[in-house]
Amino acid sequence: MKFGILIQDGPYNHEAADSAYNFIQAALERGHSIQGIFFYNDGVINATKLMDPPKDDRNISKRWSELGAKGIDIIVCVAAAKRRGINESVLIPNARISGLGQLTEIAIESDRLITFGSS
Amino acid sequence: MEEQKKTKIMFVMRKPPHGSIYAYEGLEAILIMGAYEQEVSVVFIDDGVFALKKEQDTKPLGVKEFSKTFAALEDYDITNIYADRESLEIRGLTVDDLIIKPKLLEASEIAKIMEEQHTLLPF
Numbered sequence: 371m372k373f374g375i376l377i378q379d380g381p382y383n384h385e386a387a388d389s390a391y392n393f394i395q396a397a398l399e400r401g402h403s404i405q406g407i408f409f410y411n412d413g414v415i416n417a418t419k420l421m422d423p424p425k426d427d428r429n430i431s432k433r434w435s436e437l438g439a440k441g442i443d444i445i446v447c448v449a450a451a452k453r454r455g456i457n458e459s460v461l462i463p464n465a466r467i468s469g470l471g472q473l474t475e476i477a478i479e480s481d482r483l484i485t486f487g488s489s
Numbered sequence: 490m491e492e493q494k495k496t497k498i499m500f501v502m503r504k505p506p507h508g509s510i511y512a513y514e515g516l517e518a519i520l521i522m523g524a525y526e527q528e529v530s531v532v533f534i535d536d537g538v539f540a541l542k543k544e545q546d547t548k549p550l551g552v553k554e555f556s557k558t559f560a561a562l563e564d565y566d567i568t569n570i571y572a573d574r575e576s577l578e579i580r581g582l583t584v585d586d587l588i589i590k591p592k593l594l595e596a597s598e599i600a601k602i603m604e605e606q607h608t609l610l611p612f
Contacts, residue, residue: 376610378511411514450514470521477608478496478527488511488611489503 373397374405374480376473379487380412381430382423386487387416391433393484394442406443406476407434413487414451417444419462431462438464445472495528499606502537506556507547512540513555515612520558523565530569530606531562532599533591537612538576541587560588573599 375394379386394404409416421431438444444465446456451467458467477483500519506512522529533541540556547554562570572591577583584590594602603609 378611410518411510449517470518471525473518474498474522474525474527477498477610480608483608483610485609485611 371397371402371481372405372479373402374476374483375407376476376483376485377407377409377413377416377487378411378485380415381421384487387413387430388428390484390486391430391437393486394437404437404442405480406445406472407437408473408476409444409446410450410470410473411487412454414446414454414456417446417451417462417465418456418460420460435462435464438462445476447473495526496608497528497530497606498522498608498610499603500529500531501603501609501611502531502533502540503535504612505536506540506542506545507550507552511612512537513553515610516540516555516558518610518612519562519567520565523562523567528569529567530571530602531567531591532570532594532602533572533576534599535573535576536580538572538580538582538587541572541589541591542582543586543588556588562589571599571602 375390377390381387416431416434418431423429434444446467448467448469502515504511545554545556570591571594574593
């Protein structure tokens with residue numbers, strides 16, 4: 371199955387970014403594909419490379435970047451990012467900033483769009 | 490060329506308009522997706538119905554007043570706009586209190602429409 375992923379909450383404060391990551395890993399292990407990961411609302415904060423947690427904790431933005439390196443399309447909403455101080459200069463490698471049209475395309479192309487962190 | 494089948498996308502607006510950015514950024518997403526010629530619909534449930542309340546004054550909050558933008562949804566060809574009848578009722582609201590006139594539905598009817606969707610987007 372082709373999954374699209376929408377992440378609407380930031381890292382660490384809540385579990386959404388971790389749940390999404392775990393979901394994606396499980397889906398890939400079972401042979402499913404990920405059409406794209408779209409960050410919206412506070413979710414855009416997942417994509418800053420300035421993240422520098424203590425060594426014994428997971429680095430959430432690095433994990434996204436690693437998924438991007440595997441060829442998964444990682445898209446950060448430009449309007450939501452601008453509000454929150456995320457631009458190209460702080461963006462993690464293997465991600466891109468684009469518009470909500472990309473979320474529309476992910477929704478259309480995926481068999482299922484799974485959302486994380488809207489409540 | 491065969492006409493491409495439109496994708497059914499429903500925005501589920503459950504949060505109050507102020508106190509978090511979800512309703513506002515949800516609205517921004519609705520307006521943009523409306524331009525992609527898909528079958529976009531919107532349903533207001535729970536505190537989400539407050540987003541449509543007439544005469545909102547956000548000056549004391551110091552945030553943008555965006556409720557009137559919902560009135561522009563029809564200009565973006567988004568005409569399938571629903572609200573949960575019971576959510577309005579238990580909040581003491583009627584359609585006359587709202588800036589637009591959504592179609593009022595029972596929860597069971599909303600569930601049926603949700604089942605027909607390809608994508609649900611919660612805000």
